[in-house]
Amino acid sequence: MGVSVDAVFGTASSQAILAWERQGLLGPDVTLIHSTGLTSEAWRAIGDTGTTIALAPTSDAQIGLETAIPAVDEALGAGVRPGLSIDVEVALASDMFTQMRALHAIQRMRAVNAAYGTGAEPRRISTFDVLDFATLQGARTNGLGDVTGSLTPGKQADLLVIRAQDINNMPLNDAVGTVVLGSDARNVDTVFIAGQVRKWAGDLLDVDLAALRDEAAASRDRILNARA
Structure with a gap:
């Protein structure tokens, strides 16, 4: 612990x-x-x-x-x-x-x-x-x-795939340099967590974004109203 x-x-x-x-x-x-x-x-x-x-x-x-x-x-x-x-x-x-x-x-x-x-x-x-x-x-x-x-045998299969030919980070010359200096969240194409796909082809899976936006706004409004 x-x-x-x-x-x-x-x-x-x-x-x-x-x-x-x-x-x-x-x-x-x-x-x-x-x-x-x-x-x-x-x-x-x-x-x-x-x-x-x-x-x-x-x-x-x-x-x-x-x-x-x-x-x-x-x-x-x-x-x-x-x-x-x-x-x-x-x-x-x-x-x-x-x-x-x-x-x-x-x-x-x-x-x-x-x-x-x-x-x-x-x-x-x-x-x-x-x-x-x-x-x-x-x-x-x-x-x-x-x-x-890290991607090591025996570790959990956590993987983040970054597109390296997008308008903001092409052309790919050095993978590490592209990740650190050329990329941002918009370039994340696919995400695996413990081997489970959580994002695919740029879209989040199993997430209701409209409901999440409403929940976040309601939480904000509740806090602001409590301070009023």
Whole structure:
């Protein structure tokens, strides 16, 4: 059974992480979400204990959580390959394409800025890195590394098929680059979850979209009316 801790920010969270380390509470079954503005000692504790990290690239940057910079460099520096998360779907993009692209752009901007004028080579992450964060590391971070996250014999048959010859991502030259930098939700053609088809030829299956829209609108109206 795993434990996820949200709102891990700054000095107070850093102190808590060190206390959890002393108490033997950290480890691979613990996921710390965000992890922005943590001290170097806190990152040392995270790395030493194998604690997992879930970054929320658009949330940190858009909402402005602590430093507002997704802590990808800090995580990698501590030997942790992070997973990606969305955080708040009502305010942020709910697809992993956006999370991958945001993290890729922010980290590379940060790397180039740090090296600017020094003659040093910027330490950029790659498209392969962010795809790994969104898939294999995302599953591991959620305690599902033995179940999903990669196409491996013995794992659950979760498969997402992306059209690579659409107007926004053709022509196909590099598969990973196309997924991370050229594609978005409109290009998802087919989805299998545990071997069951949930989307086929661009259409969701077994979902009454009209009823779902009505239900979402009714939920919104109920909340707004309760606040009035």
